Amino acid sequence: MTKSAEQTVFLSGDEALARGAYEAGVAFAASYPGTPATEILEALAQYPEVNAQWSVNEKVAYEVAFGAAIAGVRAIFSAKHVGLNVAMDPLMTSAYVGVNAGFVIVTADEPGLHSSQNEQDNRLLAKFAKMPLLEPSDPSEAKLMMPYAFSLSERLDIPVIVRLTTRVAHTKENITLGSRTCVEPRGFKPDPAKYVMVPRNAYMRHIDLEKRLLALQAEAETSAFNKMEINDPAVGIITSGVSYLYAKEAFPNASFLKLGFSFPFPEKLMREFAAKVKEVLVIEELEPFLEEELARLGIRCRARHPSWRVGELRPEDMIEVAAGRARASVEPAASRKPVMCPGCPHRGVYSVLKKMKLTVTGDIGCYTLGALAPLSAMQTCLCMGAGVTMFEGFRKVLGKNVVGIIGDGTFVHSGIAGLVNAVYNLSHGVLIILDNATTAMTGTQPHPATGLTVKGVPTKALVLEDMCKACGVDNVDIVSAYDTPAIERVLRERLDQAALSVIIARTPCKLIARTRAPQVRCNAAKCVKCYMCLNTGCPALIKGEDGLIRIDQDICVGCYVCVSTCKFGALEKGAV
Amino acid sequence: MSKVINILFCGTGGQGVLKAAEVTGVAAMCAGFHVKKSEVHGMAQRGGSVESHLRFGQQVFSPLVPKGGADILLPFHSGEEERLRGFLKPGGLNLLPFLGRAHEKGVERMFLNTYMVGVLAGHLELGREFWMQALEQEFRAKKLAENINVFLAGFGEVGA
Numbered sequence: 001m002t003k004s005a006e007q008t009v010f011l012s013g014d015e016a017l018a019r020g021a022y023e024a025g026v027a028f029a030a031s032y033p034g035t036p037a038t039e040i041l042e043a044l045a046q047y048p049e050v051n052a053q054w055s056v057n058e059k060v061a062y063e064v065a066f067g068a069a070i071a072g073v074r075a076i077f078s079a080k081h082v083g084l085n086v087a088m089d090p091l092m093t094s095a096y097v098g099v100n101a102g103f104v105i106v107t108a109d110e111p112g113l114h115s116s117q118n119e120q121d122n123r124l125l126a127k128f129a130k131m132p133l134l135e136p137s138d139p140s141e142a143k144l145m146m147p148y149a150f151s152l153s154e155r156l157d158i159p160v161i162v163r164l165t166t167r168v169a170h171t172k173e174n175i176t177l178g179s180r181t182c183v184e185p186r187g188f189k190p191d192p193a194k195y196v197m198v199p200r201n202a203y204m205r206h207i208d209l210e211k212r213l214l215a216l217q218a219e220a221e222t223s224a225f226n227k228m229e230i231n232d233p234a235v236g237i238i239t240s241g242v243s244y245l246y247a248k249e250a251f252p253n254a255s256f257l258k259l260g261f262s263f264p265f266p267e268k269l270m271r272e273f274a275a276k277v278k279e280v281l282v283i284e285e286l287e288p289f290l291e292e293e294l295a296r297l298g299i300r301c302r303a304r305h306p307s308w309r310v311g312e313l314r315p316e317d318m319i320e321v322a323a324g325r326a327r328a329s330v331e332p333a334a335s336r337k338p339v340m341c342p343g344c345p346h347r348g349v350y351s352v353l354k355k356m357k358l359t360v361t362g363d364i365g366c367y368t369l370g371a372l373a374p375l376s377a378m379q380t381c382l383c384m385g386a387g388v389t390m391f392e393g394f395r396k397v398l399g400k401n402v403v404g405i406i407g408d409g410t411f412v413h414s415g416i417a418g419l420v421n422a423v424y425n426l427s428h429g430v431l432i433i434l435d436n437a438t439t440a441m442t443g444t445q446p447h448p449a450t451g452l453t454v455k456g457v458p459t460k461a462l463v464l465e466d467m468c469k470a471c472g473v474d475n476v477d478i479v480s481a482y483d484t485p486a487i488e489r490v491l492r493e494r495l496d497q498a499a500l501s502v503i504i505a506r507t508p509c510k511l512i513a514r515t516r517a518p519q520v521r522c523n524a525a526k527c528v529k530c531y532m533c534l535n536t537g538c539p540a541l542i543k544g545e546d547g548l549i550r551i552d553q554d555i556c557v558g559c560y561v562c563v564s565t566c567k568f569g570a571l572e573k574g575a576v
Numbered sequence: 577m578s579k580v581i582n583i584l585f586c587g588t589g590g591q592g593v594l595k596a597a598e599v600t601g602v603a604a605m606c607a608g609f610h611v612k613k614s615e616v617h618g619m620a621q622r623g624g625s626v627e628s629h630l631r632f633g634q635q636v637f638s639p640l641v642p643k644g645g646a647d648i649l650l651p652f653h654s655g656e657e658e659r660l661r662g663f664l665k666p667g668g669l670n671l672l673p674f675l676g677r678a679h680e681k682g683v684e685r686m687f688l689n690t691y692m693v694g695v696l697a698g699h700l701e702l703g704r705e706f707w708m709q710a711l712e713q714e715f716r717a718k719k720l721a722e723n724i725n726v727f728l729a730g731f732g733e734v735g736a
Contacts (some may be wrong), residue, residue, distance in 0.1 A: 010598075
């Protein structure tokens with residue numbers, strides 16, 4: 001990404017938003033990787049003027065960035081929708097506090113949950129937290145909104161939420177670059193009544209927040225981001241975000257009220273628009289956020305059928321939505337399931353867990369794919385960190401054939417507190433840390449145990465085995481994730497002990513260590529066609545038309561996990 | 577509303593589907609069009625279905641190609657082609673036969689995407705200089721010459 005002015009480049013919504021923040025003089029950025037928000041911080045980290053960091057988790061990121069804003073520089077926090085849940089504690093009270101220099105919160109929501117564990121609609125969170133909500137429809141609008149978001153934050157003393165969805169964050173579009181505005185640091189002036197949230201101060205700030213909300217509502221009424229387009233007065237569509245673009249294309253002649261500044265609700269504007277058209281129609285994704293507000297205002301509108309509250313809207317759905325009909329199919333579209341890469345270090349561990357028929361509480365990352373057939377070796381996945389904590393609950397109810405699984409990045413994000421809890425509360429059993437030395441699922445971002453910052457600067461690396469020992473774990477074993485006999489041996493030994501043990505399966509992700517060893521070959525004379533090897537789910541193993549196993553030489557990287565599963569020695573390491 | 581060209585790229589993770597759409601998007605932008613390209617990242621990319629929607633014209637609203645609205649389907653995988661052929665508009669162009677041609681001609685897996693982009697270029701009237709600009713922008717200097725050759729091989733398939 002170049003920085004010269006007046007140049008047009010092809011940027012995603014995430015990159016365009018980051019560029020807009022940069023041009024608005026943002027000086028500090030913190031985030032934790034999560035689809036579809038990851039690229040915002042990655043883009044901001046490219047600018048030397050921006051102090052950017054991957055934080056340990058979203059709560060930490062929020063507080064570090066908020067601290068920078070209170071200390072006097074424009075700051076931005078970004079996360080995926082569920083990431084914002086982790087930051088709820090500071091988020092709720094920061095509305096009371098307000099800001100010093102501008103503070104912007106970006107939530108990237110995922111209608112249709114392409115890579116998430118739920119599809120919560122964070123527009124409701126703006127209302128809950130009492131913060132203004134901006135909803136860009138496309139990358140160019142995301143960029144345009146950023147200088148406004150910072151200025152709004154400073155003028156009305158409030159953090160501002162900018163909400164993207166997947167189809168805004170991961171759409172690319174022509175973007176014209178501008179130059180950066182220099183914003184002088186404001187410095188910090190102590191003001192306990194504003195910055196120290198003890199009960200009396202917080203009570204007074206709550207009173208103040210209600211006043212600020214009225215001022216915000218007045219601003220929303222006249223905001224240039226809330227646009228009325230009066231065409232055919234027969235139907236007026238109230239909409240926001242990417243839904244506007246689908247509706248605009250499907251009904252080019254309709255009248256529109258496009259809400260870019262959607263909370264606090266511009267009530268007068270909504271009433272004015274409703275008076276100009278014969279019938280009001282609401283088109284929105286997920287929750288009936290606008291619909292319920294219209295009902296509260298007593299504005300009659302044609303609402304979506306409730307079935308549309310689930311899943312992503314698509315342009316071809318518009319006619320059905322507008323007609324008030326139900327979604328034709330409530331099932332997600334059939335598509336190829338994702339699989340672990342050839343040579344993925346997780347495959348060996350799951351092969352052993354499957355073989356030993358253990359009950360496994362899992363967590364969030366590439367290794368969540370261990371729940372899918374043919375491995376089917378993981379029985380729970382709830383949220384970040386729950387691989388450790390649900391393990392404790394499972395172990396205390398079901399006994400020793402239970403194992404908890406968590407990745408290295410996720411362990412640092414929110415597994416450590418669970419491990420301390422397990423030690424404190426006298427839990428026994430085995431927890432496995434799948435240490436592939438990166439945050440793989442979101443695109444191999446560094447984390448505290450990798451020894452690198454987002455800017456590629458070497459830093460102190462958190463040593464996972466030392467961390468576990470410091471938490472008070474009885475045994476810490478380190479094994480290669482490819483060495484399935486060793487994994488099985490250690491597991492059998494530790495499962496039987498009255499102790500809390502951590503096994504660290506340590507092998508770098510194939511996306512960062514792109515090494516290849518001699519490939520596997522199938523010895524046809526020894527293959528009995530038992531297909532045990534196919535249970536590993538490796539995409540390089542193919543059942544040929546003759547029933548024999550073939551190895552796709554284009555993708556086999558020589559991890560030899562399949563070799564150790566073959567009881568007949570038919571799968572052999574190839575020659576160098 | 578002036579005409580918008582709708583192209584749907586599809587395949588599986590690791591085939592270079594997103595790169596192919598990126599090259600095409602940049603070429604269309606260089607040619608002066610408003611472009612929107614939409615796809616999903618994250619879990620979907622691990623060997624699962626990958627699709628990229630590319631639209632360009634004077635002004636583009638929706639980032640997604642509507643079902644039944646694709647002018648061109650560019651498949652990298654026959655199973656994915658089967659799943660998504662319903663996106664083509666009546667009389668739309670399905671480039672599946674060229675996937676077979678690529679296999680017959682022994683196009684290497686890592687160059688399949690560039691070859692198919694060449695085929696696509698042969699069907700679009702964008703101007704070769706814009707494609708060259710896009711290839712130059714999207715490939716590192718070391719790989720550029722090879723990719724241009726593969727692109728031209730794909731381009732040459734059209735009307736041959």
